[in-house]
Amino acid sequence: MKRLLLLAVSALLLCSCANKSMTRYETLAPVLKKEGFEGTIEKIEKKKDDLYGEKSAFLYHFDEGMLYHYAGKNQESIKHFAQAEQIYEDLYTKSVTNEAAAIVTNDNIRPYRARPFEVLMMYQYQILNYLAIGDLDGALVEVRRAQIASEALYQKDKEKVNDNGWLRYLSAIVYDMAGEEDDAAIAYLKAAKAFEEGNVKMPKEVWEYINESLTKMDRADDLKSLKTEALTSTPKATAARTKGQEIIVVGYAGHSPILGEMYLSGTYVSGTAMNLTYKDGKTGKINSFTVFAPPVAGAGSNTFHVGFALPEKKELPQRTSMFSVNLDGTMRVTPEKVANIDSELEQNMKDENATTAVRTITRVVLRTIAAQKAKSATNTGNGIFDLVKNIAVDVGQSQLEQADLRIGLFMPNTINVTRIPVDAGDHDVTISALDSQGRVIGDYKLGKIKVGKGQKKIVVVPSID
Template sequence: MKHFILLALSALLLCSCANKSLTRYETLAPVLEKEGFEATIKKIEEEKEDIYGDNSVFLYHFDQGALYHYNGKNKESIKHFELAEQVYEDLYTKSVTNETAAILTNDNVRPYRARPFEILLMYQYQILNYLAVGDLDGALVEVRRAQLAMERLYQKDKDKVNDSGWLRYLSAIVYEMSGEYDDAAISYMQAAKAFEESGGQVPREVWEFITESLVRMDRADELKKFRTPLPQQTLQARDAHTKGQEIIVIGYAGHSPILGEMYLSGTFVSAGALNLTHKDGKTGKINTFTLIAPPVAGAGSGTFHVGFSLPQKKTLPQRVSLFNVNLDSKLRLSPEKVSDIDAELERNMKDENATTMVRTATRVVIRTVAAQKAKSATNTGNGLLDLVKNIAVDVGQSQLEQADLRVGLFMPNSICVTRFPVDVGKHQVTVSALGAHGQIVGDYRLDQVSVAKGQKKIIIIPAIQ
């Protein structure tokens, strides 16, 4: 009887650990939509422990860093991203296998380690933060840190190609700003490589600036390495070089996806096969597939029914999809999409799904075996009491499994960029945020944008809607 009470209490205690990811978006999204960045920052501080907790410290600093960045409070943003980077670096040196609690409960008890594209986006935010406060040296430090991070991620998962054409391109711009043109040329080449490896061609305007830079640096032969056709002309990039100064508009369009749950069920044969079935949330189609199942101690060659949830991308309605930019009421350009966070998340989940499925199914089997042994060891001989106890054990162990739905909450759905060659002086810049069908959903007007000789002036448009 004593064993039963302890077991039941343990099950109830573990089941009471709610998945914070299920409530984080519902708590913060209405505040962001109705009251804006500053109110959302305040709300996070007020409910930090309830909606983040000790295992999502990276996400807390990442989300706050992003919100401060959008709100133009760059020094505060820098501090939060520095702390996020420290959390990431500390966790990177620790072995995942040491986090044994996850074997008994679920992945949410492990510290959140960040997805590759979140790490690279963090460095992009930091580079722009330092540029915004006029610290070019600080931006260069972040560029070099970003390059180390991209090399580490790329070497770690070569088949997955965790790289960022946009971050490489931004790095080249910063090198140009500091007069380090050889490093700029190398970063431009790395940008082209990363864009093509992500499955597409280099964006048109980006390719024009890359081409112009490499030709000017006597590196035109390097362009033959890429499959993107050479531009017929590079007038915009050439004009930017001739004038010596430019305005660069970076628009954050829409709200990145969040994660929901996808339920899978099937059979697990230890040291055999894992057969799973799930219903596609988009098409309604039933999908079945088989993976190799590892041996599980105590399971023998038995066959177990398993059922569990995995994270599934949940795309949010997008009020903003693209931008139009008007310079001095004369020149009108549409910034190109240089980063697609929606696609990055989908690719990352696809890369990790098989590993996550096997790990989760193995964990469910381990708990099932343990639960059966616990039930046998605590039998009292009282049929009714044993029935109640066994139900409590089964319910408790089944409720332990929660999908890890953690992801950065305030990333843009996509990033759009354009570069304007300009004369020295003051300029009027009007940016229209557009919906998917080209309708204007917001205007950002800057009447006195001052550009000094040789300056690259960066304007951030945070249309996270």
């Protein structure tokens, strides 16, 4: 009897202490810094099962897709993102009732379904991959797939909005490249609405191209329906249409946040309001908020002290904040911010943490009730043994609760874009990565870039640090 109890407690503790999310970051962050994208890819392939596992299959392909994209190996990136798309679609239609194990353990037991902004980012990267290999048809297919995903994810409830201005804007560029001006105008309009609703201020250059497209397509009324004041002139966008060629620079700046654990505690009484307290990771202050204490079978009117962890955004040091583009030694352009993954994550956590807290509280209370019953049922009358056994059960069941810290590890902190109208021919391009003070921390000398007549040439610069 004693041996069985000890084995059960040991197994409980062992299954609860491993957290692949932290192991993944702690293993791969130093490799990325020292060995770059390809070295990190190699490390992931060697330790794939240990670092990701079956439940995080989406993240494995998502991370690999990003790393191959940054390394300029677009075909390999396409393959991984295609697999990530398939996993996401399969999980989207899968009933959550098949994930009952999460009720008694923690959210890490469930297959990772991807956060809304990760799904939309996946399509952005995939579109750029197809453009990089010269497959416009493939890019158009991804644009349409992205539209379907965007419509499925879109929701507007007070401040809760799942849309992406950069993805809509990129879609408009692809439609322009394909000569589908009606679709381009619709995409530009959706881009404007997404920027107005989102967490990134409407970039001036983006707004100019939106104005130029909608005006040309006799959609001035659509412009008037937007919150941003319409422009009377669009010199850059007009020049791009007149010349027929552009160099479009996409810069990935900095490293997006990861997730740490925020420990919360409070007193639970079934069906009442519950006040939770936690320590703010940034300020160190003790804060509190109130959530509904969901009714739990068997809880009755008993009072339970519960403690558990929720994900908390953990910002990383940023070396690269912006870019400067030097064209032919005579023109210098600063790409504008079109996406902010830091803000996307923060909003996503605000949207989800209340629901996660209720689900977690329910799980903790259920386990607490079960543990109490187990302790009573297994009492032997031996005071010392029962004390040790009861402590072990309490520790074991509390250790089971771990926050789900899974997130894509190689997203940029911000995405910065500029479009430069050019004449057909060769152009010398150097892109400088700048810190928050505008100081150059690295140069990407791309040399001569050949731009054919009527071509939009997209250049990607990853400075993920």
